[in-house]
Amino acid sequence: MAVKPGQLAVVSTPIGNLGDLSPRAAEFLEKADILACEDTRMTRKLLALSGRQTAAKFMPYHDHNGHSMRPKLLTAMADGSNVALVSDAGTPLVSDPGYKLVAEAHERGFSVTSIPGPSAVLAGLSCAGLPSDRFLFAGFIPHSRNGAQKAFSEFVDLQVTTIWFESPRRMAASLSLMAEIFGPRLAVVARELTKLHEDLQRAPLDELARLYAQQDPPRGEVVILVEGASQTTAIFDDAMLKNMLTEEMQNSSLRDAVKTVTEMSGQSRRKIYQLAIELDM
Numbered sequence: 001m002a003v004k005p006g007q008l009a010v011v012s013t014p015i016g017n018l019g020d021l022s023p024r025a026a027e028f029l030e031k032a033d034i035l036a037c038e039d040t041r042m043t044r045k046l047l048a049l050s051g052r053q054t055a056a057k058f059m060p061y062h063d064h065n066g067h068s069m070r071p072k073l074l075t076a077m078a079d080g081s082n083v084a085l086v087s088d089a090g091t092p093l094v095s096d097p098g099y100k101l102v103a104e105a106h107e108r109g110f111s112v113t114s115i116p117g118p119s120a121v122l123a124g125l126s127c128a129g130l131p132s133d134r135f136l137f138a139g140f141i142p143h144s145r146n147g148a149q150k151a152f153s154e155f156v157d158l159q160v161t162t163i164w165f166e167s168p169r170r171m172a173a174s175l176s177l178m179a180e181i182f183g184p185r186l187a188v189v190a191r192e193l194t195k196l197h198e199d200l201q202r203a204p205l206d207e208l209a210r211l212y213a214q215q216d217p218p219r220g221e222v223v224i225l226v227e228g229a230s231q232t233t234a235i236f237d238d239a240m241l242k243n244m245l246t247e248e249m250q251n252s253s254l255r256d257a258v259k260t261v262t263e264m265s266g267q268s269r270r271k272i273y274q275l276a277i278e279l280d281m
Contacts, residue, residue: 005080008073008105010098012091012117013043015221016195018050020118028115030054032084034076036061036069036101042088061085061101070101077110091119094137120193121163124223127200128161128188131228135161141174141224148174152181156268160228168217171224175209178226183268185227192220230266238275241265245276254280 009028014020029035029043030052037043040058047054061069073083085092085101092098105112121137138155141164142148155162166174171189178187187208189201197220201208205226212218241261248257258276262269 005082006077007082007111007113008077008102009082009084009113009115010092010102011084011086011115012119013046013086013089015089015118015120015123015193018046020194021046021050022115022117025115025117026050026052028082028084029056029086031082032056033081034059034073034083036073036083036085038062038087038092043086056084061098066100070104073101074104074108074110077105078108089118089120091117094119094121118194120165120190120221120223123193124163124188124190124225125161128190128225129202130161130186130188130225132161134159134228135163137163140165141170143170145173145177148177149181152178156181157229159230162226162228164224164226166222166224168219168222171217171222172209172212174224175205175212178224179205179209180270181268182226183262183266185266187227188225190223190225191218193223195220241267241272241275242279245272245279249276249279 009032011025011028012022013025029047032054033056035043035054035056035058037058037060039062040060043058059069059073061073077083085098087098093102102112125132125135136155136158138151142151164174168191175187175189182205184204184206187203187205189208189212191199199218201211203211244261244264245257248260252260254276258269258272261267261276262272265272
C-alpha cells in the first residue's frame with residue numbers, strides 16, 4: 001500500500017467483531033506516524049487484541065479538544081507525517097468528531113483518503129429488511145422528550161428509512177414516543193451488531209415499545225431503523241382526516257375512532273388524536 005507523506009486517512013475500525021478489521025486498515029494503523037483517536041485507550045486495546053504493533057504516536061482528538069488539536073495535527077502533516085483518524089468503533093465522522101479536521105486538511109492541500117469498513121448505520125440497514133434505496137441517518141436521539149419529539153417530527157413525512165442511535169436505558173421511552181409520532185410503522189431494533197449476542201427485533205413501533213417497556217433495559221449499542229412515510233400517506237390532508245374522524249365518531253368512541261383513522265391513514269396517532277380533540281370541542 002502506497003502511503004503518501006503528509007496524508008490524512010480516515011480509518012474504519014470494528015464495531016464489535018475484531019474480524020472486521022480489514023488488512024488495509026490494519027496496515028495503515030501500523031505504518032501511520034500519528035493515530036488521532038477519539039479515545040486513545042480504545043485504539044490501543046484494538047491493536048493489542050488484534051495482535052498489531054505500531055510505533056505511531058497516539059494523540060486524542062475529540063469534540064472537547066478539537067480546536068487545540070487540529071493545528072497540531074495539521075502542522076504534523078505539513079512536516080510530512082501520515083495521520084490516521086479513528087473513532088472508538090466504526091467509521092469516523094458518522095456521529096462522532098472529525099469532519100473539521102478533514103475539511104481543513106483539504107483546505108491546506110493535504111491528501112485525504114478513506115479506508116472504508118464497519119459502520120453500525122449500514123450494518124443495521126443491510127439486515128433490517130426495510131427499504132434501503134433511500135435512507136437518512138438522523139444521529140443520536142436527543143435526551144429530552146421535547147428535543148426527541150422535535151427531531152422525530154422533522155422526519156415524519158419523509159418517504160425514507162430513518163436510522164437513529166439510542167442508549168438501551170432510554171430505548172423504551174424513545175420507542176413509545178416514536179409510536180406516537182410516526183404511527184404504526186414497521187421498525188427494527190438492532191442491538192450488539194456483529195457481536196456474539198447480536199439481536200434484531202422487527203415489528204410495528206407500538207409493538208416494539210410494549211416489548212421493551214415490559215423488560216429491563218438490554219445491554220449493548222442500539223440502532224433503531226424506522227420505515228418511511230408511504231406514498232399514500234401524503235394524500236391525507238387535515239380536512240380529509242377530519243372527515244374520516246367525523247364519520248367514525250358517529251358510531252364509535254373518540255378513542256376507537258382515533259385508532260381506526262390512524263390505522264387507515266398511516267399518520268401518527270398524536271396528530272389524529274389532536275384533530276379528534278378539535279372536532280370534539
